[in-house]
Amino acid sequence: MSTSTATALWYLGRASGVVDLVLLTIVVGLGIATRSGRAMLGLPRFGVSAIHRSASLLALVFLGVHTASLTLDPQAQLRWIDAVIPFGSRFRPLWTGLGALAFDAVVALVVTSLLRHHIGRRVWRAIHWAAYAIWPFAVLHTLGDGTDASRAWLVGCVVVCALAMLALLGWRTSESYLDDTDRVAGTRLPANVIGRPR
Amino acid sequence: MTIMADVEAGSALIGSDGDASFTGHLRRYGDLLHLSGDDVVEQAADSGLTGHGGAGFPLWRKLNAVREARGCPIVVANGAEGEPASAKDRWLLARRPHLVVDGLQLAARAVGAREAILYVNARTSLPLLENLLHERPRERARVELVVAPHAFIAGEESAVANALSGGAAVPRSKPPSVIERGVRNRPTLVSNVETLALLALICRRGAGWFRDVGTADQPGTMLFTVRGAVGRPGIVEAAHGAAVNDVLGLAGGATRALRAVLIGGYHGTWLTAAEAASARLSRSDLAVFGATPGAGVVVALADGICGLAEMSRVVSYLARESAGQCGPCLNGLPRLATLVRELATGIADRQTLPELQRICELVAGRGACHHPDGSVRFVRSGLRVFAEEIARHLQGRCSRTTDQIVLPT
Amino acid sequence: MSQHLRIDWTACDGRGLCAELLPELIRRDDWGFPVFSDAPVPVDLLDHARRAVDVCPTLALRLASPSHLTRTMQRTPDGAG
Numbered sequence: 181m182s183t184s185t186a187t188a189l190w191y192l193g194r195a196s197g198v199v200d201l202v203l204l205t206i207v208v209g210l211g212i213a214t215r216s217g218r219a220m221l222g223l224p225r226f227g228v229s230a231i232h233r234s235a236s237l238l239a240l241v242f243l244g245v246h247t248a249s250l251t252l253d254p255q256a257q258l259r260w261i262d263a264v265i266p267f268g269s270r271f272r273p274l275w276t277g278l279g280a281l282a283f284d285a286v287v288a289l290v291v292t293s294l295l296r297h298h299i300g301r302r303v304w305r306a307i308h309w310a311a312y313a314i315w316p317f318a319v320l321h322t323l324g325d326g327t328d329a330s331r332a333w334l335v336g337c338v339v340v341c342a343l344a345m346l347a348l349l350g351w352r353t354s355e356s357y358l359d360d361t362d363r364v365a366g367t368r369l370p371a372n373v374i375g376r377p378r
Numbered sequence: 379m380t381i382m383a384d385v386e387a388g389s390a391l392i393g394s395d396g397d398a399s400f401t402g403h404l405r406r407y408g409d410l411l412h413l414s415g416d417d418v419v420e421q422a423a424d425s426g427l428t429g430h431g432g433a434g435f436p437l438w439r440k441l442n443a444v445r446e447a448r449g450c451p452i453v454v455a456n457g458a459e460g461e462p463a464s465a466k467d468r469w470l471l472a473r474r475p476h477l478v479v480d481g482l483q484l485a486a487r488a489v490g491a492r493e494a495i496l497y498v499n500a501r502t503s504l505p506l507l508e509n510l511l512h513e514r515p516r517e518r519a520r521v522e523l524v525v526a527p528h529a530f531i532a533g534e535e536s537a538v539a540n541a542l543s544g545g546a547a548v549p550r551s552k553p554p555s556v557i558e559r560g561v562r563n564r565p566t567l568v569s570n571v572e573t574l575a576l577l578a579l580i581c582r583r584g585a586g587w588f589r590d591v592g593t594a595d596q597p598g599t600m601l602f603t604v605r606g607a608v609g610r611p612g613i614v615e616a617a618h619g620a621a622v623n624d625v626l627g628l629a630g631g632a633t634r635a636l637r638a639v640l641i642g643g644y645h646g647t648w649l650t651a652a653e654a655a656s657a658r659l660s661r662s663d664l665a666v667f668g669a670t671p672g673a674g675v676v677v678a679l680a681d682g683i684c685g686l687a688e689m690s691r692v693v694s695y696l697a698r699e700s701a702g703q704c705g706p707c708l709n710g711l712p713r714l715a716t717l718v719r720e721l722a723t724g725i726a727d728r729q730t731l732p733e734l735q736r737i738c739e740l741v742a743g744r745g746a747c748h749h750p751d752g753s754v755r756f757v758r759s760g761l762r763v764f765a766e767e768i769a770r771h772l773q774g775r776c777s778r779t780t781d782q783i784v785l786p787t
Numbered sequence: 788m789s790q791h792l793r794i795d796w797t798a799c800d801g802r803g804l805c806a807e808l809l810p811e812l813i814r815r816d817d818w819g820f821p822v823f824s825d826a827p828v829p830v831d832l833l834d835h836a837r838r839a840v841d842v843c844p845t846l847a848l849r850l851a852s853p854s855h856l857t858r859t860m861q862r863t864p865d866g867a868g
């Protein structure tokens with residue numbers, strides 16, 4: 181491999197990583213927006229759901245580019261397996277491992293979402309909760325592994341994403357998050373039907 | 379509260395005399411049977427026995443469906459009796475528990491099950507039942523005694539299956555039906571305790587004996603819980619197709635002029651006193667009123683009791699008893715309760731009735747079980763039968779002469 | 788075989804995405820939950836119906852042919868009247 185190709189792969193890997201972090205923040209935001217059940221951003225509800233799905237596929241693509249380019253780059257010393265099985269890489273195993281965990285979770289979420297009609301609601305939901313873990317892992321991976329981690333622009337980027345995530349979580353846990361003003365959405369079972377049969 | 383009477387001397391199938399012990403049981407009915415599974419299904423089919431839990435489904439069809447379903451079957455005797463106005467299942471388990479267990483064992487044989495569950499109301503005497511189970515010899519199916527949660531919906535078939543699978547006693551969406559995937563996802567037969575008791579009698583005495591009483595499409599007898607303005611409120615056994623008047627008569631007869639009669643239970647139908655006077659208690663006879671015998675509850679409402687007040691309490695109860703899983707029920711029933719309460723307390727206006735009808739239309743048939751449908755039937759029939767009372771209430775008057783409460787909640 | 792809209796009421800949360808994608812057949816009640824008839828879905832709306840089924844966030848909506856269980860229950864046993 182020529183030096184220029186290697187360098188190109190190296191830059192591609194880093195750039196796609198940063199883009200992916202931003203994309204993941206957006207995807208989680210759109211996911212939270214979808215769950216709220218509201219029409220927003222000028223879109224009907226099914227539209228919000230649709231761009232969440234599209235954005236997550238885009239994030240998957242960038243994740244693929246990020247992983248592939250770094251695996252192919254001879255200097256990065258990343259084996260294919262290190263992208264999937266965490267903490268076994270030669271270069272900064274902990275931080276790379278966190279990236280691998282995030283990778284695994286993204287793949288799991290996308291696959292289960294594509295197969296959701298076959299695996300059922302419960303299993304799909306249980307795995308989808310892992311989405312909240314992806315972002316922290318990705319951020320730590322960026323700061324720990326990223327070669328630009330000391331650069332102002334990257335730190336600024338991470339800070340902006342973090343602030344956005346905090347705001348999103350604040351919205352997610354707020355009282356008025358769900359569009360429930362005119363009805364009761366049944367989730368809590370009345371106490372008297374949860375009997376303990378002898 | 380428990381008295382028994384025969385339609386004609388000697389024609390009671392279940393009867394109420396004697397002791398409930400195993401020896402008493404054998405003395406009264408003879409030895410235990412050793413029929414093959416096929417024989418049991420044939421007897422069930424020949425006798426035309428239908429379910430006595432409210433739905434009235436032919437038992438032989440259920441037996442066949444469970445037999446043919448894939449997996450290791452299990453049979454459940456449903457004595458949950460979540461209906462507050464009904465007491466027949468508890469009565470049966472107190473007076474004829476061995477007949478119920480006989481039926482349970484026969485049903486187990488019919489479907490090839492080795493496990494059986496006796497699912498009972500929390501007010502049933504458990505130590506008594508446990509002792510009675512110990513009195514029996516070792517039989518094909520192992521019987522487990524389980525207490526149902528104290529809830530209206532706890533006796534619904536899929537709620538039974540859920541509760542016995544370790545979950546909450548709330549209904550599940552169908553398909554798949556409980557017959558295919560019930561308790562712990564196994565094919566399950568859920569049958570009312572009265573149905574099983576009758577199965578045990580039919581297998582001993584023959585299908586013809588059962589068909590001698592009752593109507594052509596609903597042979598045999600049924601247990602009725604009679605309440606309200608009657609001389610001796612309690613459990614009555616009468617043939618299918620018996621006149622409402624006769625059933626009230628067996629319970630001591632009406633003690634004063636009646637305003638209305640509730641047939642079936644809280645998912646049942648109100649009839650005016652005049653309609654009840656000529657009505658007969660079978661599916662075909664009651665169909666003209668949009669009613670069914672249901673769980674066998676017959677409540678005589680005397681003149682002087684405000685039907686709307688009774689309705690209001692019951693509809694509020696039904697709203698509270700929603701399992702809370704399905705939007706139309708969880709939201710619609712409380713709305714119905716509010717509107718009926720407005721009618722009952724005299725703060726209703728011209729809009730209340732049309733709004734009630736609209737909500738009834740909106741709620742019926744939209745849920746995982748029949749709680750919304752049954753509640754709507756109760757409301758709609760009440761609105762029809764108590765129309766005069768409604769008119770009075772809208773003018774700020776009420777024909778009530780007593781504050782006595784009739785329907786338990 | 789005709790296709791019908793079926794709903795798992797215990798899963799439905801009344802979010803209304805289905806009504807957005809299939810307004811010809813689905814409307815929302817006072818509380819946001821879907822109201823539709825039991826009639827078969829017209830052929831020209833089947834694609835939209837499938838999209839509506841796909842978009843449901845709680846997987847409550849389904850397209851199904853008439854219940855097969857009813858057919859099983861109608862079989863008669865041998866030798867019975």
